[in-house]
Amino acid sequence: MKVYGRTGPLVFVLTVVAIQFLAHVAESKQRAKPRRPNIVVLMTDDQDVMLGTMDFMEKTKEGVINHGTTFKNAFTTSPICCPSRSSFLTGLYAHNHNVLTNTVLCGSQQWRETHEKRTFAKYLNDSGYETGYFGKYLNEYKGDYIPEGWNNWQGLVKNSRYYNYTLCNNGVREHHDDNYAEDYLTDLVLNRSISFFREAKRQDRERPVLSMLSFPAPHGPEAGAPPYQDMFANVTTHITPSYNYGPNPDKHWIMRQNKNEMDSTQHIFSQLLQQKRLQTLMSVDAGVEKLIDMLREIGELDNTYVLYTSDHGFHIGQFRLAKGKSMPYDFDTRVPFYLRGPGIPAENTLNEIVLNVDVAPTILALAGVEAPSHMDGRNFLPLIKNRKAVSPPWRDRFLIQRGKIPKKCKPTEPSKHAKLRQMCLTKRNEYGYPCKAKQANYCVHNNVTGEFRMKKCRSPPKKKKCKCAGGADRNSTTKISKKEKALRLKCHKKFINFQTLATEYALSEVGTYISRALLSGGSPKRRGHQSTRHRRSELRKLRQKNRKRRGTKSKGQKGKQRTQIPFRALRYRELFSFDSCKQEESKEQRKQCTYFVKILRGYIKKLHFNVRKDINSAMNRIRKRIDKDIFKRCLEIFRPPCTCSQQVTTDHTPAKPKTKTTVETPSVAEDHTAGDTPVPRKVKRRKRPKGASRNCNNVNSTNTITGMTCFRLDENKWVTPPTWGGPERCYCTNSNNNTYWCMRVINETADQLYCVFVTNFVEFYDMKIDPNQLINTYSEQPLDKISVIHNDLKRLSKCSGSEGNSSCHVPRGGFNTPSINVEGGDNNDFCGQKSPSSAAMLDQIGMENVEEDEEDIEDDIRDDPEEEWVPELREEDDDDDQEDWDDSTEDLLDTDHDGPEAIPEMIGDRWRGYFKNSHSEEQSDLPDQQSSSETTQSE
DSSP states (O other): OHHHHHHHHHHHHHHHHHHHHHHHHHHHHHHHSOOOOEEEEEEESSOOSTTOGGGGOHHHHHHTGGGSEEEEEEEOSSOSHHHHHHHHHHOOOHHHHOOOSSSTTTTOHHHHHTGGGGSHHHHHHHTTOEEEEEEEOOTTOOSSSOOTTOSEEEEESSSOOSSSOEEEETTEEEEOOSOHHHHOHHHHHHHHHHHHHHHHHHHOTTSOEEEEEEOOTTSTTOOOOGGGTTSOTTOOTTOOTTBTOOOOTTSOHHHHTOOSOOOHHHHHHHHHHHHHHHHHHHHHHHHHHHHHHHHHHTTOGGGEEEEEEESOOOBSSBTTOOSBOOOSSHHHHBOOEEEESTTOOTTEEEEEEEEGGGHHHHHHHHTTOOOOTTOOOOOOHHHHHHGGGOSSOOOSEEEEEESOOOGGGOTTSOOHHHHHHHHHHHOTTTSOSSOOTTOOEEEEEOTTTOOEEEEEOOOOOOOOOOOOTTOTTOOOOOOOOHHHHHHHHHHHHHHHHHHHHHHHHHHHHHHHHHHHHHHHTSOHHHHHTSOHHHHHHHHHHHHHHHHHHHOEEOTTSSSOEEOOOGGGTTTTHHHHOGGGGGGOSSHHHHHHHHHHHHHHHHHHHHHHHHHHHOHHHHHHHHHHSOOTHHHHHHHHHHOOOOOOOSOOOOOOOOOOOOOOTTSOOOOOGGGOOTTOOOOOOOOOOOOOOSGGGGGGTTOOOTTOOTTSEEEEESTTSOSSSSOOOSOOEEEEEEOTTOOEEEEEEESSSOEEEEEEETTSOEEEEETTTOTTOOSOOGGGSOHHHHHHHHHHHHHHHTOOSSSSTTOSOOOTTOOOOOOOOOTTOGGGEETTEEOOOHHHHHHHTTOOOOOOOOSOHHHHTOSOTTSOOOOOOOOSOOOGGGSOTTOOOTTTTOOOOOOTTTHHHHHOGGGHHHHHHHHHHHGGGOOSOOOOOOOOOOO
């Protein structure tokens, strides 16, 4: 026992030493394995780079920019909120996640079931990260669910606001008022994210944290915090070289609307808007400083990556646009982009292109998670470590897209016209004409365009009741007299002759016009100075020449000469002249005959119009557009008043008239007693104006444009100071159908922007020569160069993922493959946009294409095979309905084309060099292509 007492303390000491040694070994092993880094993402809303907002954020410079890397060429692939944020979260281009606007599929069920489950937050949460989201999410987020992948969710319902908003606090809708200390959204986002980060580290210091702060600033309504409402009164950093630049006739249709310079009111508004935007950013600037101090305080700053960026840029007065985004130019697509953290060099600048689709794969790489192959973006961390060793070489071009893609870009979904065509062809019994009993609609085929239309079946017109002497209660019947039978026979004869006479008359008129042009031997101007008598004499000589050439003697007749008049030009007078009506017996019949002739004359006026548009198609229209309804109308006009008889017919119960439930039929006056008031008919409700233009009602402004989204500038524009005290205005800055596909190229030798709009308008800017994108030089570029660029854009617009032939990782320098322009091939069609050609370039600069007829015009139109055929130019406008039916159309061949020397007067000296070089080579290969008119239609 004595020995044991002495060895007891020794055993205890050895045990303590062993425990300490094991703890030291475990701690050494833990130190050998580095902790996974924390990631903090700071995103602003509508913050620009080119208007100088970052120049005033000194605390952000000190906390993030000076301690990290600045990405000089950072861009968004969709300069609009919801598509850009969707690409930021998923690493996909807009055409792959299908969020194309701020409304269509933005936060929809399709987004929730597919792409929302594949955000970088979901992958990081599955790998062990504690995740939290704070602030604005998507524009159409309703706050009724928590997106997958986020442990702490503080998502703003709908769009950015500073006061009076609703927040989804981990599934519970939480309403906030206008108390600055408790409700100002920028401060609330910061405070709750700091509390979340501290609590996560307190519970488990080893568990990494992902925190995303989505600030509302500087998005409208630009409500600055009270401490900053007196700042930046005289700041003018928004005035860039493109500010108030215009007019812009070489840009797409939205830019061409602003033809007048900005007035003093718009200048004051622009300065005040920039001032209020900077005031909102001061709260973000102060929040960045507090966040960095918190990370430093808890010892996590050296193990945390902090990324600062924006969803897209902004413009104020650029190209005379009052304000907004969604344009493909640099002021809307460039974004601030800064990264600090472990291993990121301080005060470093990279010139390589970095996109919002690169954020998701890069964040996964920071967390040690492999990026899935379906992501379109690329991890840009190797650029920071050693950009020269990046393999494959980093991109030098990328896609910019915006707007709702037309249905023709979805080949799997048939268009409305295709569905209607299939229905009309396969269900002829159900949709045939004339309508059957209980048939609601019938199909109509346009022989010119080849399209089908659906029309409603109308009930036949009610027959007029015969007024007989027997009284109102006496029934009556009608008899067909001999005179009416004669009229029926006459109508039938006229209808049969009409088909051939109309065609012959049109051919006669066309031949007359061409003959006049050839006889005059000059331009339409010289023909205009000739007297009417001279033209008639020339025409008379031509007819005599034709009679001599075609006239032959019949052997069976004695001395009589059988003369065949060309086109039987005189026979139409029997049908279209009022003289035939004088032969009718009664005054009523002569009046009806005159009315019938007027109808036929109105129809022939349409034939004149069609002939001037296109001679060949007019011949087809004449044969196919004649309907038997003309014969029916003829019978209705010539039908004499009915005669009464003493026969009594069987009484039939009249059918109840079909009336809509929403419209009440007024009572008949005879049924009302004294003092009753008739039931008023419901007034049809007027439709509200489309788009945001309804906000501009009753505003006296010349800036409102139909089909564009507008905003109203009045005393209610801003609630927080400084407020607007100037006159009321309405500014239209964008359109819902502003859809385009652009490719931006930046490398050692090129700095370019190439855009194809949904209206087939094309723009090209070379920033090496024009850094502010002021002049569209598309028509000055060689066709082979444009063809190669267009092919790269076409490939990018359909790319998907990072692997395979359709990968979005375009090799540096592009594919260097021209775009083949062959009709009908899917590979030659860029989402409904034909690849550029010389004809398209000539169309865009104001020239019309000359279309030569491919059919044999000699047999159909000209009666003199030795005369030379002169093709006509298409006319955009023709107001034929104002002319008399028999006026000669002398402007059939009015447009003269004198070759390349006459063109510069039409399109300006700017295009002279291009046209002289390409006219001789390309004019013979002009395709049959009509320029599309640019239309607006709201979503």
